[in-house]
Amino acid sequence: MVSWISRRGARPEAPRLRPRVAPTELTKVDFTELVPEPVPFLGQAAYIQLEFFEGLALAVRTAPDLGAKEGLSAAAGIALGKHHDLIAELRRSGVEPVDVMAPFAPATDRLRRAWTDADWYELLLGIHITSGMLDGYFSSLAGGLPADVSRRVRGILDRGGAGTVLETQLASAIAAQPGLADRLALWGRSLVGDTLLIARSALRASDARGLDERVEPIFTELIADHTRRMDALGLTA
Amino acid sequence: MVSWISRRGARPEAPRLRPRVAPTELTKVDFTELVPEPVPFLGQAAYIQLEFFEGLALAVRTAPDLGAKEGLSAAAGIALGKHHDLIAELRRSGVEPVDVMAPFAPATDRLRRAWTDADWYELLLGIHITSGMLDGYFSSLAGGLPADVSRRVRGILDRGGAGTVLETQLASAIAAQPGLADRLALWGRSLVGDTLLIARSALRASDARGLDERVEPIFTELIADHTRRMDALGLTA
Numbered sequence: 001m002v003s004w005i006s007r008r009g010a011r012p013e014a015p016r017l018r019p020r021v022a023p024t025e026l027t028k029v030d031f032t033e034l035v036p037e038p039v040p041f042l043g044q045a046a047y048i049q050l051e052f053f054e055g056l057a058l059a060v061r062t063a064p065d066l067g068a069k070e071g072l073s074a075a076a077g078i079a080l081g082k083h084h085d086l087i088a089e090l091r092r093s094g095v096e097p098v099d100v101m102a103p104f105a106p107a108t109d110r111l112r113r114a115w116t117d118a119d120w121y122e123l124l125l126g127i128h129i130t131s132g133m134l135d136g137y138f139s140s141l142a143g144g145l146p147a148d149v150s151r152r153v154r155g156i157l158d159r160g161g162a163g164t165v166l167e168t169q170l171a172s173a174i175a176a177q178p179g180l181a182d183r184l185a186l187w188g189r190s191l192v193g194d195t196l197l198i199a200r201s202a203l204r205a206s207d208a209r210g211l212d213e214r215v216e217p218i219f220t221e222l223i224a225d226h227t228r229r230m231d232a233l234g235l236t237a
Numbered sequence: 238m239v240s241w242i243s244r245r246g247a248r249p250e251a252p253r254l255r256p257r258v259a260p261t262e263l264t265k266v267d268f269t270e271l272v273p274e275p276v277p278f279l280g281q282a283a284y285i286q287l288e289f290f291e292g293l294a295l296a297v298r299t300a301p302d303l304g305a306k307e308g309l310s311a312a313a314g315i316a317l318g319k320h321h322d323l324i325a326e327l328r329r330s331g332v333e334p335v336d337v338m339a340p341f342a343p344a345t346d347r348l349r350r351a352w353t354d355a356d357w358y359e360l361l362l363g364i365h366i367t368s369g370m371l372d373g374y375f376s377s378l379a380g381g382l383p384a385d386v387s388r389r390v391r392g393i394l395d396r397g398g399a400g401t402v403l404e405t406q407l408a409s410a411i412a413a414q415p416g417l418a419d420r421l422a423l424w425g426r427s428l429v430g431d432t433l434l435i436a437r438s439a440l441r442a443s444d445a446r447g448l449d450e451r452v453e454p455i456f457t458e459l460i461a462d463h464t465r466r467m468d469a470l471g472l473t474a
Contacts, residue, residue: 050310057294057313066335066342070324073287076294077317084314087307098303105303 034203034214035144039093043100044108044202045138045157046086050101051108052079055115055127056162062120068169075162079131085156089149107201111194121173121180122187125233128166129188130195132229133222137199140218170233185235192226271440271451272381276330280337281345281439282375282394283323287338288345289316292352292364293399299357305406312399316368322393326386344438348431358410358417359424362470365403366425367432369466370459374436377455407470422472429463 056076063069090097115126139157142150174181199222203215230237293313300306327334352363376394379387411418436459440452467474 050306053310054294054298057291058298061291061295066339069287070335073290073317073320077314077321080310080314080317083310098307102303 034141036141036202038145038149039090039095039100040103041138041141041145041202042086042090042093042153043097044104044198045142045153046083046090046097047101047104047108048134048138048198049079049083049086051112052127052131052162053083054112055123058116059120059123059127062123064120071165071169075165078159078162082156082159086153089153089156104201107194107198111191111198114191114194118187121170121184124166124170125184125188126191128163128170129191129226129229130198132163133195133226134198136225137218137222138202141202167232174233174235181233181235184233185230185237188230188235188237192223195226196222271378273378273439275382275386276327276332276337277340278375278378278382278439279323279327279330279390280334281341281435282379282390283320283327283334284338284341284345285371285375285435286316286320286323288349289364289368289399290320291349292360295353296357296360296364299360301357308402308406312402315396315399319393319396323390326390326393341438344431344435348428348435351428351431355424358407358421361403361407362421362425363428365400365407366428366463366466367435369400370432370463371435373462374455374459375439378439404469411470411472418470418472421470422467422474425467425472425474429460432463433459 053076056072056079060069060072060076063072087097090100111126111130115123118126135157139154142153142157144150145153170184174184196219199219200215227237290313293309293316297306297309297313300309324334327337348363348367352360355363372394376391379390379394381387382390407421411421433456436456437452464474
């Protein structure tokens, strides 16, 4: 369990302005109608994990103390493990992972550049928000892959752990630093657009007929999931 | 096998100026006379792997192409795995790893600062040189630990793979960029002193009687090992 609950109790100056959104399950939307092309899907998913890894490794390198470094290094290891396991899945398909990932670099690099210019807390929140939204989303989308690939890929993407580390670090900083919550709330909001663009691009290879009307509820769920994550930190989404 | 041999054949402009040093085995020196204190030994070894990880992660982030990024991310994963397995070994001893690692931060951070200010190739060579020297050295020193700890710790430290990635990247850059070899040779030489200081500090907890005379052959071997590594890249040590 995360330790922000007691800390939040010490922050009467930051009342929650909106009702808590109940935890949502992305799987409420029927993702199985969406059938991604396995190779580009895996390439994009693998590249995204590499970006999460790079962001987390940067957070390790710039961490204010060795305890934070240690927790974040575990989170970096989780993202790197997901990346390498998705790469292994691509090699199993007989393709060269680097070639398959390359087309997804520009859109994903936009996120990374935003993180890199950010300060340490913004970096942490940036990774927390985007990995929180995209891991669940790609895992749901993987439900449309052939059964054996689907099972393995969901097993990879559903590995948790990194989010808890980020949430713990952020909650403790928000409790300790007046004004940080407001700044982070704005920052979090600024990242949602690029994250949704990445989510949208993952559907490009899918059957496009009637895609828009099927996609709308998925994006509604993604936003609700994001709101819940911000809410858990006491941040306005 | 590394692929630098054929590349070196294409570099008649860079004759080897000194005879190849035969591969040395650090174990020729009797390390078993040196009995490190397990907890600080593991703390220092774990912190050093964290530094290698951070250096490699920086190399991933600043890599010139996705292929290099991919190879280096595997190397970063190896260093991170060693770090986390040494941390697990510390937890098994019932100590808090962060507390145990902290005293070793300043000396090790000196190395990292040198890498961080360096360009990409210097960063790669810096990690290659220091991890090459220190992994072998700490593994040899681990021979003096209690038998079961010794076996596990040597198993962790002897995991290879990262060196080959670094050597391949460096050899290909040295072959392609005139002048790089000279610059890297100077750079490599500048790192040896700090690396030896770290090696020396690992003996501080050992029985100090007659340490100096026992340590001399160890350091001679470390330098020979370093020379062999530089020589493999066609660099003057």
